Amino acid sequence: MSGQAQSPAKPPPELSTSDASGTVSAVAGTLNGLPEDPQMTPLAPPRSTPPSKIPLRPRKIQKLSSDNLKPSMTNLSASAPKPPSSKKNRADARRSSSDALAVVIPRVAARSLSCEGEVETALRHLCAVDPLLVPLIEVHPPPNFDTFHSPFLALTKSILYQQLAYKAGTSIYSRFVALCGGEHGVVPEAVLSLNPQQLRQIGISGRKASYLHDLARKYQNGILSDSSIVNMDDKSLFTMLTMVNGIGSWSVHMFMIFSLHRPDVLPINDLGVRKGVQMLYGLEELPKPSQMDHLCEKWRPYRSVASWYLWRLSEAKGGPSGVASAMAATGVSVQHHQHQLQQPLPPPTEEQQQQLVDPINSILNLGYSEFHFSS
Template sequence: MGEQSLSQPFPHPHPHPLSPSPPASAAATPPATALAVSASASRPKKKPRSSGSNPAPKKPRLVPSVRGRPLSADGEVDAAIRHLRAADPALAPVIDAHDPPSFHCPHPPFHSLVRSVLYQQLAFKAAASVYSRFIALSAEQLRQIGVSARKASYLHDLARKYASGILSDDNIVAMDDRSLAAMLTMVNGIGAWSVHMFMIFSLARPDVLPSADLGIRKGVQMLYGLEDVPRPSQMEKLCERWRPYRSVAAWYMWRLIESKAAQTAAAPAAMPVVPPAMPAPSEEFMLQQHQQQHHHQHQQQQQQAAIQMLDPVQMLPGLG
């Protein structure tokens, strides 16, 4: 996962239903256990090693990272762009070719999570229509507006976790990246990719790397001229220099892929050249020319469709 901050337990007034407290009987030590403890305490302690022996190497102590300011804060995107220019000169041409990103989401976290579930595997217009009707209806009417039984179960699970206090808009905003990812992936229907998109475009978290996203991996391949698309396990090392603004760099990777696809689609098709000494084209030649033009138009339509599929912002509209 792209998040590297350490998980810290989030205090909550209600006991966590997934982590029940041990029964009271387990708190008291039974007599047999007390005897075992007493016997172990009476054993002679091991002598410390002399200074001449080689001590075991100490494990590095992990220090929890501090979550940065959200990208929606004033001046934070500008600071991210300055850092990325200095840290990775290869990004400078990509940054210069596009307007700066904006990370302002008008929706509360719960609505953004609902949208991420409803928009799964649906075209933009169809999903937008379902969502607009969903806002005004009760849970019992979900099926009537086109929400599948599986998605309805996902939404019910999300709503139950909100109703029970496991999740809330306030604690979602307060949690660090790793803790938030662990909590949200407990909701049925919300996976790691959806969590990363939610963190970037709804919460404006600055240092999220969706390392499994194919668009970002292809962008890294193009940026550094790699022979193969990097594996998700390789992305952390390749993108290390982008910290602590990997969310912004990921946004530019999507733009890089989008611009390359647009350039390919806009490239003029090569037309056959007829030697001037030849007579007028025959019917067979005209038929071949027409077929070639039809083939090029079909390729352009496929490339244009590929552009729309590469952008996660279009796949999850409303998150940013």
């Protein structure tokens, strides 16, 4: 064999990709101490994927500072309202803000006129809101609201005095009270026990007798009561009392002022008050009842006291004089007020007698009981 020529060495066969993969696996297994698995299936060649494109210049990472977290002033300026740029705009802004505040500010809360110091508070308010009332308030002493009777007695008295002169009404009322056994005996049951014939004998007409019985029945049926009348608001009270036969709006207004001492009642149908408004404001014509609320709006919440001074003004100028005479029934001296009048009072006309004068003005003597009623 040594003499034979040696054939050139054959180059190692080229390995395919699959053979190379198997070889690599075998080598790896040998290196790991594992025998080569002759049955090992060569791994499939990896799928070719396009190479990822790496940017030549990497993006810079922007760090957020605390300033970047603040909202953009440009965006804020676009959404936020611009401040007033002129004096006119600033004035409008102040006016709008003051209007908003005006809605929140409450009105003056008035109490019963019989409360201590309430009449003085009313006079200060009226002088502040209407300077034309100042001379009247300075000339005449303040009114007194210090008489007290039960609402039922007061309403009964208002019916008895209707369409009667003060003297005649007082005479009939005295006989009626005696028939009931005194003022404390004027109660619904006692009134219903008196028949029309008994009432006619003391000067009460059949119509007024029916009015008295209707009022007493509404008390007996629970529609009205002293406690409910005292606790009702003005609007509800007006509605309920005008349901009674013989009691109209004028009678209710007088009852509310001089019996319940309500502070903000305006007798729009009263001739003396309407005449006083005409003279106070120099109107050419007597204001209509429908105009009274608008003309007297500024006096709220003390229109009852303002009405009292309009009666004084009307009397001083020769107008209806019933209120002055009726004040004697309240326990207030007539001379105390009459000496202030500028001229003697003429006899009232027929129209004045129907609307103001002596008849129902004696309601000034009506006051609610000083006992506290509870509903």
